[in-house]
Amino acid sequence: MRNYYAAIQFWSYALLVVCLCPLAVLLGTYMDWPLGAAPLLLLTLPTILAAVSSPRICYWTITVLAVCACFAEILFRTDLSEVNTTYLFSILSAAVLVGMTLLIDLYIGKLRGTISQFDAQNDELVRRLYESQKESTSSFDNKDSVSETESDETSDTDSAEKDVNYPLLLLTLQDIGRRISTNQSNESLIPTVISTAKASLQCEHCQVYLWDSKVRALKNPLPARSRDKLDYRPDSNQGVAAWVIENRQIVMRNDADQDYRLKRILEEDPHMPDAIAPLTVGSELIGLLIIDKVDLDSPTIGRLIYILSNIYALGIKNSQLFKRIEEMASRDGLTGLFNHATFQEKLQQLTKTADAQSTTLSIIMSDIDHFKSFNDTFGHQAGDFVLKEVARIWKTVMPENAIVARYGGEEFIGVLIDHEYSQAMQIAEDLRETLENCPILFEGQQLQVTASFGVTEYKHPASNTNEFVRIADEYLYKAKENGRNRVVGMAPNSTRKPSS
Template identity: 30%
Template sequence: MKRIKKYEQIYINLSWIFITMALCIEIICDFFYINNLQFHQKSVYRLVFIFALVLLNLLKQLAINRDLFTNNVLYWGLRALEIITITFSLRFLELGQLIYPFMFVIILLAACRRSKKDAFFIAVFIMVSDLIFSLLYCFIYQKSQLSIVEQGRLLINVIVYFLMFIFSIIYGSISADEIEKEKKNKELYSELENKIRQLETEQQEAKLQNEKLKETNYKVEEANKKLRESIAEYYTVQQITQAISSIFDVKELLKHVNDIIIGVMGVNNSTIVLYDEKKDRLRVHTTNVSNRDELIALFDNINCDALKDVLKSKKPLLENFVDSKEYPFTEDRNVSSLICVPLVTKTKNFGLVLVEHKYFNAFDEDNLRLLNIIGQQVSIALENAELYEKMHEMATVDNLTGVYNRLYFQERLQKEFENAQKEGYSLSLAIFDIDHFKRFNDTFGHLFGDKVLKDISNMLKNSLRSGDIIARYGGEEFVVLFPRTGLKEAYDKVESLREKIAKTVIRDELVTASVTVSFGLSSYPEISSTQSELLKMADNALYDAKASGRNCVKIANTDISSVVDSNV
């Protein structure tokens, strides 16, 4: 439709040019034929014709400007007026060939606007109008029929109109094809635009989905990272918990935990520092630092204020830019980052866990949190180990005297006897009791009797070797085990202990008393061949000592003089 509007506008512009030229020619002709009355009469008709064309052009311009040519009634009305005006001028104003271009353009516009059918109607309407005005011309000028010239001219007009019609049909077909192509192109273009818009929408949606996927992927990665960290933490805690439940030796436990920390956290150095509450000092217990100079720097400067503050405040420390002046234990040790967490419980401060890295900014809050969890587990382990040690002591040590009890002695005797059998070394055993102990209780009271037991126990513990084992066997009776000791050496030790006790005076406020003891001695494999025989024969020897007047040493089934003589 835009193209037809463009063609109509071009036709109007050409009409204005024609009108202007016709008006100028008319004025010039009037000037040259100023005395010709007949010419001036036709000139008036031509001016009316020009005026009519001006009105038609104005009406068409108005219709184009307001897009009214889509209205068929208005379009055909204006075309009919235009054709009537032009065919009238052709017959009565004798314009001749000047009118043909207008007729051709009108037919052409009709062919381009609608179809061949419209062009045919326009051509027929032109021929009918021309015929009517030709007949009207004969009637007005009282002619019975058209002259041969006029008939020839009318026939020529019909042929010309027909040729115009044929050409218009051809052009209209071409134009229709072009219009159809243009229409299809527009449809394709519109479809393409729709697809482009759809594609843009899909791209936008895909972009949004991609952003959502990125966000989801980021969240999944964060979740996986936290999961990995949680698994690592769980694994670490599980290992430490397993160590706590299976390792009761504190030294071995802390070494195992230190190895776990190094493996899990990937640090250069890990050190476990214990706190001596009585001396108010820190000491390095376990570390993977192996360089001699670094060990000296660590041991000498571990009691710095920064680490003591961590223990006192019970708050962990994270430092990613270590200053050796503030942390003197790091001086000349290539330490750039460190974390220190306290090993504390509600009741006691056990020490610190110190991890170090050679790179700056090596640790974050997650590392601190993990080490803090490890520290809490280690604190529990140390507390459990301390409780276990106390419980073990309560289970194996006699409360009154501080020496081992009979139950623990039985266990140690079995182990030592098995080792003596396997390795082929001597094992001696002595049993002694305090002479006339009942007299102390009856005379001075049970408290003094308890003091006698304590003092003799302490004296014996201080007089024996570290490998020797003393235990309270019952009441005032004690037993001493001498691993890797033969009969002669055992006799000398026991005799020395008897003499030392006999010279001892026990004092308790106003009470003073001397104490003597009697010993029975046995030895494997010189006298006894089994564990039970070793104990029984020592007990029998004790009864012999008591029967011999007490305050002496008797050897089972052996003449003491022979042992003494062999020593001499």
């Protein structure tokens, strides 16, 4: 219920009703209308719109507000003389509003019941078709042949029934769609695509290659495995795969043998699998679906590959969009580093792991010296350029498994996994020297950038994430107080006194 009331649609209708209430009082007073007439005229439309487009609890709430507006007119109209008449017209107006909402409510309920009935009938029809198909197939399998001709006809019919099993195909596609929609990452989606393709097409081999439009190359999203060495490797620049990428059409090996356009290409690509299908969404190429060891004589195989390739393309595109949105939400837009909120989440996870497994964590925290002067002297574009270059240096110097984030305006922070205090001090010193010795060139001007650093190790003495960051921040400001462009920290076995 709370989610319904949090919807902007509900508050829009509620605000509209509240704003129309004083307008109804003014209109009724100016036009000398009976009480209830002006609210009925002004509130009928928003009440109907709310009843048609909002959840039930929301539009009944809007109706109650409209009814209250009808009676609120009594308190503000000063040109009334008869109380009985006042209440009578207000009650009639309120009754009309409630009646309209009730009629719409009954109609929508009836409509929803009809839709549910249709859905139930559709599910029952699919189930009956599937059971009928199974019984029909079993009857063909168990039927004794009367003669050699009858036996051949029965065999052909049985084969056709197995090839065109539409109810089973419908259920299979429904299951594939459900499984694809529940996998939002390529790590789990691509294996699902391969497994469902093998089961649906009854093929021995299936591969998915994703298209990288920046480098115009195909990439296997799965890690290389020894059992994949004999698998077909598509070439985006030649062979059948290049033709599929250019023409966005499915190529099946038996069709390619008979097509004069593809014969020459097939000679250049003698190891072509049984089928290669483009994975496309609109005009955008997502990748290739490669199928091998499949029954190409089946009358429905081409159509099924076409249907599956479209389903898979939509699923992969959805996964890519989901990942892109997730990245945008977790990273700083200017530097590309993790933002403050994401850093805190990852730090919580790392400290829990360190507590459970007794691993070592260290923090490096830095602040660019005199950063405001870059903005004041050269403009904010120069300041943004400095932040991006400093972030690039952090990503270059820090280890690959480090968590690096933009902590604030010109503050950067990094968590070193399995690094002790002395190692963290050395990396912080490398960062400091790199910044000092690499002037940043902006629009022909050299910008000399330095930074101050604070370093600490988890549990020496910090016992939680808040203390962990706070202590590193203390040493950072000690570095600034001691002259900037320096690294300050505390060794684990020393007393709580900063050392530089």
